[in-house]
Amino acid sequence: MAGNAVGLGNFLRFPVQAIQNGGGAFIIPYLVCFLLMGIPLLYVEWAMGRFGGKFGHHSTPFVLDAMDKRKFWKYIGVFGIFTNVAVAAYYCYLESWTLSWVWHSVARDFAGKTSDEVAGFFGNYISLTSYEPIIFWILCLLLNTWILSKGLSGGVEKAAKIGMPLLILFGAFLAYKAITLQAGEHNAVNPGTLGLSFLWTPQFNTIFEPKVWLAAAGQIFFTLSVGMGSIQCYASYVKSKDDIALNAMSAGWMNEFVEVVLGSAIIIPISVGYLGIDKVVEMTKSGGLGLGFKTLPYLFEQWGSVLAVVCGVFWFGLLFFAGITSSLAMGTPVMAFLEDEFGWKRNNAAWMFGFVVLILGLPTVLFFNYGVFDEYDYWAGTVSLVVFALVEIILFAWVFGMDKGWKEITEGADIKVPVIFRYIIKFVTPLILGWVFFASLPGIWDKIKNVDIDKQILAATDPAVIEQLQTQLLYVNISRIGLVAIWLGIAYLVFVAYKKRIKEGRFTS
Amino acid sequence: MNTSALIMMVTTEVIISAITFYYFWKVLKTPAKKEPDSYSENDEVKKS
Numbered sequence: 007m008a009g010n011a012v013g014l015g016n017f018l019r020f021p022v023q024a025i026q027n028g029g030g031a032f033i034i035p036y037l038v039c040f041l042l043m044g045i046p047l048l049y050v051e052w053a054m055g056r057f058g059g060k061f062g063h064h065s066t067p068f069v070l071d072a073m074d075k076r077k078f079w080k081y082i083g084v085f086g087i088f089t090n091v092a093v094a095a096y097y098c099y100l101e102s103w104t105l106s107w108v109w110h111s112v113a114r115d116f117a118g119k120t121s122d123e124v125a126g127f128f129g130n131y132i133s134l135t136s137y138e139p140i141i142f143w144i145l146c147l148l149l150n151t152w153i154l155s156k157g158l159s160g161g162v163e164k165a166a167k168i169g170m171p172l173l174i175l176f177g178a179f180l181a182y183k184a185i186t187l188q189a190g191e192h193n194a195v196n197p198g199t200l201g202l203s204f205l206w207t208p209q210f211n212t213i214f215e216p217k218v219w220l221a222a223a224g225q226i227f228f229t230l231s232v233g234m235g236s237i238q239c240y241a242s243y244v245k246s247k248d249d250i251a252l253n254a255m256s257a258g259w260m261n262e263f264v265e266v267v268l269g270s271a272i273i274i275p276i277s278v279g280y281l282g283i284d285k286v287v288e289m290t291k292s293g294g295l296g297l298g299f300k301t302l303p304y305l306f307e308q309w310g311s312v313l314a315v316v317c318g319v320f321w322f323g324l325l326f327f328a329g330i331t332s333s334l335a336m337g338t339p340v341m342a343f344l345e346d347e348f349g350w351k352r353n354n355a356a357w358m359f360g361f362v363v364l365i366l367g368l369p370t371v372l373f374f375n376y377g378v379f380d381e382y383d384y385w386a387g388t389v390s391l392v393v394f395a396l397v398e399i400i401l402f403a404w405v406f407g408m409d410k411g412w413k414e415i416t417e418g419a420d421i422k423v424p425v426i427f428r429y430i431i432k433f434v435t436p437l438i439l440g441w442v443f444f445a446s447l448p449g450i451w452d453k454i455k456n457v458d459i460d461k462q463i464l465a466a467t468d469p470a471v472i473e474q475l476q477t478q479l480l481y482v483n484i485s486r487i488g489l490v491a492i493w494l495g496i497a498y499l500v501f502v503a504y505k506k507r508i509k510e511g512r513f514t515s
Numbered sequence: 516m517n518t519s520a521l522i523m524m525v526t527t528e529v530i531i532s533a534i535t536f537y538y539f540w541k542v543l544k545t546p547a548k549k550e551p552d553s554y555s556e557n558d559e560v561k562k563s
Contacts (some may be wrong), residue, residue, distance in 0.1 A: 030520070037527060156533075199516040206520035248548060256538040263535040267528050421538075422543045 012170060012323060013332030014100055014266040015229040018298050019387075021273040023225045024365050025290045025297075027218045030207040035222035037170065038438075040262060046427055046435045047395055048258045050402045051232060053414040055241025064242040064342035065234040067500045070398070073406045076247055080504060081247035082401070084497045085394035086235020087343055090336040091359070091496075092386030092489055093234070094150075095367035096379050097336065100138075101329035103299055104322045106131070106138065111318020116303040117311065121193070124307075125289070125300035129253040132226045133295065133372045137454065144364075151360030154337045156355045162196065166331050173324040174264060181271035183305070187279045193307035194279040198454040201278030201286075205270055216445035223395075224388030229265055230258055233391035233398075239339035247339065251419035276300045295383070347503035366492060369485055376481040385489055389450060396439045403432045456482065 024032045052332035058069030065085025070079040110116065116124055129138055153162060187198035204470040212218060227233040244250055277297055279288045290297060306317040340362075350358070402411050414430050452458070456479055463475045516524075 030523075033523070033527075036539040091534045202524060203520045207517060208523055249545075252538065252541060252545065256542050259531070259535040259538050263531055268533050421541060430521060 011227075012173070012261055012264050012328055014097070014104070014295075015325070016261065016274065017325060017328075018100070018295055019228060020225060020265050020269045021277075022290050022295055023221050024121040024205055025274065025287055026222045028212055029204040029211060031209040031215070031218055033173035033205060034208055034210075034213055035219045036225060038054075039222045039226040039442075040218070040440050042234060042430060042434055043223060043395070044230050044262075045255075045488040046431045047227070047232045047399065048230060048254040049251065049415045049423065049427060050399055050411070050431060052241045052254045053411060054402060055397065056244045056246070056250055057414050058238060059244065060241030060246065062346070063196075064239050064346055065339050066238050067343070067503070068346070069238050069242065071504075073244045073401060077504075079401060080500050081497055082394070082397050084493060084500055085233075085234070085390055085397075086238060087340055087496050088139070088273050088294060088493045089234045089386055089390045089394065090236060090339050091362055091366060091492060092205050092382060092390070093228075094333055094359075094363045096370040096382040096386075097329070098147050098150060098363060098367055099143050099379065100295055101326060101333055102139070102142040103296070104329060105146055105298055106142040107303065107322040108319050108326065108329070109142075111303065111315055111322065113307070114305050114315070116318075117314070117437040118305070121301070121304045121305070121334070124304040125281070132375075133301075134372070140371060140474060143367070146330075146365055147360055147367070150333050150337065150363075151356050153330075153334060154341065154359065155356035155447075162331060162334060166327070168325060169327040169331075172320075172454040173328055174268065176320055177268040177272060179437065180276075180302075181268050184272050184275040184279070186276060189279075192305070196279050198275030198279045200283070201275035202271070202512055204278060204283055206272050216442065216450050217440045218256065220388065220392065220446040223392050223439070225497040227391035227395055228387050230261055231332070232396035233393075234336070235333045235339045235394075239342050240335070242342075243420075246403050247418045249418050249420040251415060251423050252421045256423065273298045273301065276305050277461060280304060295379075306333075316375070320504055343499075343503075347499075347506065349366060362492075367490065369481070370445075372441060372479045373485075376478040379481045380483045381482050381485050382489070384453065385486065392439070392443055392446075396443050397437070399431065399439060400435050405435060408432050422430050454486075 024036070036192060052075065055067055058064070058072050061068075061072045063069045063072055065083070067083030069079040069086075070083040071077075071080065110127075116127065118128065134140070184198045187194050189197050231237055241250055244253075274286075277289075277300075280301055281289070286297070289300065289379075302321065303314075303318060306314040306321075309317065336360045337356065340359045341352065344350040344355040344358060345352065359433065370382055374376075410427060410430065411431070415427075416423050459475055459479050459482070463472055463479075466472045466475060
């Protein structure tokens, strides 16, 4: 499970979210969200999954359905399938960059380039100046689908037992190099510690800004795979006598260690060291997840040609490995739903998952520069997770009830779960999560109305820029319609599955 | 690096590291449960 939780979010998404949300202004809400939302929700999702598994349910629509008599919960569970499909749609593209950067490191394509040229290399790549990004993306998608179809995810998890420690060790080495980076050394313009100061200096003036809290909660859920339905799917196969509490805590804290201790100490110090804070902030405004691809190859090149290749292959290769364990976990709940409800064979379910991800992911590849990738990340990788987490904690704590819920969390536990979590789950998490969501509604509404893009159009004078922004508006709106259509399509499948269950006399609430 | 950032970083990282290693140690020290458990992928393959 730690192999699933540790992924590209730790090393690539966390630094970008931190920079986009003001560095030190982000870190306090982020840590609060981890303690008061992330940890309680890990307990809750593991418990929900194992409870649903007792009735043979392995996907969230019917896991939620088993927890209460009311019929609508299964449609809330649609989020647990939707998020996996929608996140996988852009995550696979991100994953394919790591594979491609392994190739470019071997081919020495970053050799002799300035830091700006290395950053520009990524810009050209995602602008599709060649077919290469599409080829790597398709390759990545095929690999994921093939592994899922052959049931080889277990083999990948076994390999992760070697790959993950290697990634952590190499991450620690890079963190050391980043923190000790000095201005003037290896062509750096700032010391690496300037980036750390930017991230860790607490800023209390923006601490109650809902946008920052929404981003912090979204990052915590994304990184812990909470609010996605994949934990419930995994836990649904755990027997009652077996532990879930220690599993949840060990995976959650290990993930946090990798993210906060290592993830914060690599890309931010290196990017700020070579490019300066202002430029890094500017670079993360659009397509921010590419930041590590724009900066790290330049650092590696400063260590000589042999080390540049070794480090490039090692780092991006291990990141690919971390990414694929996570994307495979995204396929599992979707396949479980198709297998449980429609009796599909694993092979067919895997190829259907691959096909949907291909169709839904295509706009993120073709129209990356029009903000479609970021749009998916906002709606599926942030808002959807927060919405699902809010509803599921209300279901667990207030509808299913804390007496039954607490029994489910502690049953077979290998650790004594601190009793304070009983009250945190019942009162604190729903309240704080509710505040984050409702306080963010005006910002979400502005996003729906494209207020930011409209402002940019009004301020622009160059006709070419205005045209670009208007095209962006069009693609962004189409991508949202696509996401809504996928959600509705899954909801319809849940409705069909429900009717099928009634016809067959199978258990529903 | 300024003092408030340093204090914030060191405190956070020490706490997170300590709790992570505590749970890691717990996982290593917890005795395995009777088979069959939920983790068939960890089972040793029986030799025929």
